[in-house]
Amino acid sequence: xxxxxxxxxxxxxxxxxxxxxxxxxxxxxxxxxxxxxxxxxxxxxxxxxxxxxxxxxxxxxxxxxxxxxxxxxxxxxxxxxxxxxxxxxxxxxxxxxxxxxxxxxxxxxxxxxxxxxxxxxxxxxxxxxxxxxxxxxxxxxxxxxxxxxxxxxxxxxxxxxxxxxxxxxxxxxxxxxxxxxxxxxxxxxxxxxxxxxxxxxxxxxxxxxxxxxxxxxxxxxxxxxxxxxxxxxxxxxxxxxxxxxxxxxxxxxxxxxxxxxxxxxxxxxxxxxxxxxxxxxxxxxxxxxxxxxxxxxxxxxxxxxxxxxxxxxxxxxxxxxxxxxxxxxxxxxxxxxxxxxxxxxxxxxxxxxxxxxxxxxxxxxx
Amino acid sequence: xxxxxxxxxxxxxxxxxxxxxxxxxxxxxxxxxxxxxxxxxxxxxxxxxxxxxxxxxxxxxxxxxxxxxxxxxxxxxxxxxxxxxxxxxxxxxxxxxxxxxxxxxxxxxxxxxxxxxxxxxxxxxxxxxxxxxxxxxxxxxxxxxxxxxxxxxxxxxxxxxxxxxxxxxxxxxxxxxxxxxxxxxxxxxxxxxxxxxxxxxxxxxxxxxxxxxxxxxxxxxxxxxxxxxxxxxxxxxxxxxxxxxxxxxxxxxxxxxxxxxxxxxxxxxxxxxxxxxxxxxxxxxxxxxxxxxxxxxxxxxxxxxxxxxxxxxxxxxxxxxxxxxxxxxxxxxxxxxxxxxxxxxxxxxxxxxxxxxxxxxxxxxxxxxxxxxxxxxxxxxxxxxxxxxxxxxxxxxxxxxxxxxxxxxxxxxxxxxxxxxxxxxxxx
Numbered sequence: 174x175x176x177x178x179x180x181x182x183x184x185x186x187x188x189x190x191x192x193x194x195x196x197x198x199x200x201x202x203x204x205x206x207x208x209x210x211x212x213x214x215x216x217x218x219x220x221x222x223x224x225x226x227x228x229x230x231x232x233x234x235x236x237x238x239x240x241x242x243x244x245x246x247x248x249x250x251x252x253x254x255x256x257x258x259x260x261x262x263x264x265x266x267x268x269x270x271x272x273x274x275x276x277x278x279x280x281x282x283x284x285x286x287x288x289x290x291x292x293x294x295x296x297x298x299x300x301x302x303x304x305x306x307x308x309x310x311x312x313x314x315x316x317x318x319x320x321x322x323x324x325x326x327x328x329x330x331x332x333x334x335x336x337x338x339x340x341x342x343x344x345x346x347x348x349x350x351x352x353x354x355x356x357x358x359x360x361x362x363x364x365x366x367x368x369x370x371x372x373x374x375x376x377x378x379x380x381x382x383x384x385x386x387x388x389x390x391x392x393x394x395x396x397x398x399x400x401x402x403x404x405x406x407x408x409x410x411x412x413x414x415x416x417x418x419x420x421x422x423x424x425x426x427x428x429x430x431x432x433x434x435x436x437x438x439x440x441x442x443x444x445x446x447x448x449x450x451x452x453x454x455x456x457x458x459x460x461x462x463x464x465x466x467x468x469x470x471x472x473x474x475x476x477x478x479x480x481x482x483x484x485x486x487x488x489x490x491x492x493x494x495x496x497x498x499x500x501x502x503x504x505x506x507x508x509x510x511x512x513x514x515x516x517x518x519x520x521x522x523x524x525x526x527x528x529x530x531x532x533x534x535x536x537x538x539x
Numbered sequence: 540x541x542x543x544x545x546x547x548x549x550x551x552x553x554x555x556x557x558x559x560x561x562x563x564x565x566x567x568x569x570x571x572x573x574x575x576x577x578x579x580x581x582x583x584x585x586x587x588x589x590x591x592x593x594x595x596x597x598x599x600x601x602x603x604x605x606x607x608x609x610x611x612x613x614x615x616x617x618x619x620x621x622x623x624x625x626x627x628x629x630x631x632x633x634x635x636x637x638x639x640x641x642x643x644x645x646x647x648x649x650x651x652x653x654x655x656x657x658x659x660x661x662x663x664x665x666x667x668x669x670x671x672x673x674x675x676x677x678x679x680x681x682x683x684x685x686x687x688x689x690x691x692x693x694x695x696x697x698x699x700x701x702x703x704x705x706x707x708x709x710x711x712x713x714x715x716x717x718x719x720x721x722x723x724x725x726x727x728x729x730x731x732x733x734x735x736x737x738x739x740x741x742x743x744x745x746x747x748x749x750x751x752x753x754x755x756x757x758x759x760x761x762x763x764x765x766x767x768x769x770x771x772x773x774x775x776x777x778x779x780x781x782x783x784x785x786x787x788x789x790x791x792x793x794x795x796x797x798x799x800x801x802x803x804x805x806x807x808x809x810x811x812x813x814x815x816x817x818x819x820x821x822x823x824x825x826x827x828x829x830x831x832x833x834x835x836x837x838x839x840x841x842x843x844x845x846x847x848x849x850x851x852x853x854x855x856x857x858x859x860x861x862x863x864x865x866x867x868x869x870x871x872x873x874x875x876x877x878x879x880x881x882x883x884x885x886x887x888x889x890x891x892x893x894x895x896x897x898x899x900x901x902x903x904x905x906x907x908x909x910x911x912x913x914x915x916x917x918x919x920x921x922x923x924x925x926x927x928x929x930x931x932x933x934x935x936x937x938x939x940x941x942x943x944x945x946x947x948x949x950x951x952x953x954x955x956x957x958x959x960x961x962x963x964x965x966x967x
Contacts, residue, residue, distance in 0.1 A: 357636065493631075497630060
């Protein structure tokens, strides 16, 4: 009969804190381990040289100046959405609705390009587009926030459902704009390029970078240094504490979702005017969900988000390149991405908990 | 809780690995076509004179999807015939119809490709953007329809006259229908109040390519059995196994006895086979690939393309450094379309009838869209335009009805026939 005091083989103990260098070390170790692990899997399954595979991944993201810019562009888009989600999630408001907020922002941007594209000078047109897509995104974010603040509805389901509404709305608008019946709008203003982001210093995507980095910095300051940012943190930790401290929880929820939705709306604007120049139900392309991972892994530090977005986009680009170079289909690269994310998420576990093995305590017991 | 979660995650991971392993082993023979990124002269010392032709291919799917497989197969066959080494073709798989297509095209150019093909209609708009930016590179948007209007010299469209093989596949279905009628095997629910036999058609999107296709199919059936009506239901997607299956089920529930399709999956034939297995009298006519694998009893045949004919032409022109025709279309005459192997349940005499019809199409005595064979609103059509010039997508130029038949794929390679003829109802 086992003794009732018998210790389990492994115990989990929550760490109170961990020095910064140590946490960085754990994460770097995780990435290295994940690369090694993927290398073993790659070699076992495909008999390819893993070094070649990783070189190919790197080439996919940075192999050419062109690819580097595409990587930066996609990274900025993801970062923009993550920056938008950060205040909502920090407040523990589960905004699963970024996809919808991006889409409505994209719809109004596309509408501007189609209807008033030739009536305004480019700079003014872009400003108008940015503003109204922010408003559209803000409204999309505000609706679930109002219901949450007034009747305490479940924001996860609500924002998720708002995505479907936005998808249907996009689908409808696509049919309004497409008269051919092929259910696609095509590149808007293909020849005139009105409403497209102009190249800055001959760099097509520099404006995207400027807008998103500006938002990143502003959001960092907003969350860390302002009273409103502090209120968000308090509401996120405990609504009761917030009420006790005299913070109007409702007001904070509404205001924060307004901001969150607006930035996601701007992401839609960047996608439509600065990247694809078209609108479809795939315009958000799942980034609204991926960005949640970015925001959480970065613990809402918008500068850390830059690194995480880069990592995710890098993996994605690398994946595509492996498919081209080695004729592996996309599942192979998705697996590598999966392994790497698995290890990174795993490293968070080891940063928060430590394992204590039974034998390590034997000395004390005997 | 955490342990359970960890276990679940671990299981999921193992499962993924397992699935992947299976997938990879299947693909193994094809995996060694490693592409050299930069044309390293040291590696190809025997290469004669100028830089070798490099071709980029942008595909909506990969070899696991019938439509894309047909293109891959066509390109590989053509390249082999023309002696283009495999490593000079760079493939971009599963490229969605968005900015990714433009990125892929520009990336291919950076890798030295001078001829770039894309195989899906939705790629076209992004290909056109790239074509405008890179006048020295040749862009070919397969199945597209804007090359002529774009005015770009380096931008082309190509399509087979697949309506011919759809007509022939309709003949196969018609033969079966005639046989069933002669044997009195058509259930009452499959006959409407006017004594017409009901046919169903699973369409992707309601535009010319699909309209042209189902009309040809319908006319093929009607050439054998005149008293038929057809319901067309759209899925709103080119590839959606579930929707195509459920649409076929809905059509069968309405009594349709033949299910045709213009969508890329095996969803409809599989659903028809399931109904067949449950004792229903119903047969399927597929698209792109033989459906005998998913519907061994219910599949009669599939209308299909032989893309290698086009790729032989296009890559041949590329090898000579020539521009590619802005619009290319070919049919039975050039062996560019065909129907797949006949299923075991086709009516007796089908093969002979098919040979006869194909011969008639080839020698020009049979025209699919013969205006004496159909009516619109009860009237014979005497005029129909093929081309849209003012951008509203309603054709307003190029009279296509000449010598008593609609000249399909004549002014542009992509189908333009979009009259809604009597006897066919679009249900959505």
